[in-house]
Amino acid sequence: MNPALAGVALAVVVGAVVAGSARNARTAIFGLVVVMVGVPVLTDPLPEPLALAARLVAAVLAGYLLWVAARGHRVRTGGSLVGWPTDAFVAVGAAVVGLGSHGLGAPAAGPDLAAAAGFALAALAVLPVVTGRDILRVGIGLVLLLSGALLIRTQLGGTPEALEQLVTAGVVAALGGAIAILGVAARSDGGMGFEMSESTPMRTSHASEAHPTEPR
Numbered sequence: 001m002n003p004a005l006a007g008v009a010l011a012v013v014v015g016a017v018v019a020g021s022a023r024n025a026r027t028a029i030f031g032l033v034v035v036m037v038g039v040p041v042l043t044d045p046l047p048e049p050l051a052l053a054a055r056l057v058a059a060v061l062a063g064y065l066l067w068v069a070a071r072g073h074r075v076r077t078g079g080s081l082v083g084w085p086t087d088a089f090v091a092v093g094a095a096v097v098g099l100g101s102h103g104l105g106a107p108a109a110g111p112d113l114a115a116a117a118g119f120a121l122a123a124l125a126v127l128p129v130v131t132g133r134d135i136l137r138v139g140i141g142l143v144l145l146l147s148g149a150l151l152i153r154t155q156l157g158g159t160p161e162a163l164e165q166l167v168t169a170g171v172v173a174a175l176g177g178a179i180a181i182l183g184v185a186a187r188s189d190g191g192m193g194f195e196m197s198e199s200t201p202m203r204t205s206h207a208s209e210a211h212p213t214e215p216r
Helices: 003-021 025-041 049-069 084-099 112-131 135-157 162-187
Strands: none
Touching: 003 025, 003 084, 003 112, 003 135, 025 049, 025 135, 025 162, 049 135, 049 162, 084 112, 112 135, 135 162
């Protein structure tokens, strides 16, 4: 097992646990940036320098946009409903399953550690996506889900080509920007955090009941 890849995989999983469990918005975003930066590096061999640079720039740009959206004093997000220790156990269990998947029955062209980290990220993405009640938490879940899918694809198909890396970089940057825009819109509604706006119930007028129309 490559020690460098093992270190990157560990950093990615720890970053995902922090991103999914932290209640401080900027702490969660920092964990997410660690994930986005580590995903393109968790390959063997490494991507071409230009493609790798594009992925890293996209990850930092997405994180920066989210960081700006979370400006302010102690801006909060939903955090984990079960606590970080439970999230960590879920990540470890999913990573063990991923490590033993061996290409999901097909010959694997990439490192097994990519599948281990990918399974862990996908498992950690479930609760934020399904139970999230604020824009940032749902967005974190979506980024974790995308990152997990990219890692599993790396294990199955090997290091992506340069064009695929550039397209992926665009998707990562666009997703981060979209979450940041929605987060700013949510905060502009007057909430303390990124809470989703509740729809105002429709009110029916009872004027016609108070003044019924007399038949002629």
